[in-house]
Amino acid sequence: MNEYLESVKKRDPAAKSILSIILTYPGVKAVLMHKVSNFFHIAGFHLIGRIISQTTRFFTGIEIHPGAKIGKNLFIDHGMGVVIGETSEIGNNVTIYHAVTLGGSSPSIDSERQRHEKRHPTVGNDVVIGSGAQIIGPIKIGNNARIAANAVVVKDVPENATMVGIPAKAVKLENKGSFRPYGVDDKVKDE
Numbered sequence: 001m002n003e004y005l006e007s008v009k010k011r012d013p014a015a016k017s018i019l020s021i022i023l024t025y026p027g028v029k030a031v032l033m034h035k036v037s038n039f040f041h042i043a044g045f046h047l048i049g050r051i052i053s054q055t056t057r058f059f060t061g062i063e064i065h066p067g068a069k070i071g072k073n074l075f076i077d078h079g080m081g082v083v084i085g086e087t088s089e090i091g092n093n094v095t096i097y098h099a100v101t102l103g104g105s106s107p108s109i110d111s112e113r114q115r116h117e118k119r120h121p122t123v124g125n126d127v128v129i130g131s132g133a134q135i136i137g138p139i140k141i142g143n144n145a146r147i148a149a150n151a152v153v154v155k156d157v158p159e160n161a162t163m164v165g166i167p168a169k170a171v172k173l174e175n176k177g178s179f180r181p182y183g184v185d186d187k188v189k190d191e
Contacts, residue, residue: 060079133153154167
């Protein structure tokens with residue numbers, strides 16, 4: 001728990017103290033409550049898991065399906081409008097900003113067949129996903145990737161790539177490797 005809270009403090013310059021993170025960060029509350037709902041989901045108590053996740057959504061504005069698999073130190077900054085679908089998998093040290101969707105692309109027909117399919121993205125380690133980004137379908141986002149604000153990603157993203165636009169495409173960045181909260185800076189070049 002302490003490692004998690006320290007990781008949040010390192011990634012958010014507005015974080016003044018661990019206590020303020022615990023009391024006022026909806027993303028932290030959503031991630032912690034996901035651990036509870038996920039426990040019930042894995043144990044086969046799906047309805048209880050969904051009730052916990054929907055109650056958390058009511059209080060935080062963040063919807064994480066109890067079946068989603070989340071690694072350590074997920075930081076959802078601001079968080080309002082974040083949706084993480086049932087078969088999503090998120091690696092370690094991922095940062096997600098508000099209004100992001102990790103969603104499925106399957107139509108809402110033939111649901112019985114889709115119940116046992118991978119429908120949502122797999123996000124690697126140390127990924128930053130900017131506000132409003134939509135990552136759709138059973139695609140893979142490579143480690144250290146950056147997804148710019150409002151990008152729509154519908155294809156696999158290689159490691160260390162920065163994706164911008166609709167549909168998202170890779171761009172080259174100067175100063176690669178430093179933390180860019182929205183995935184881009186003022187030195188963007190088309191690849």
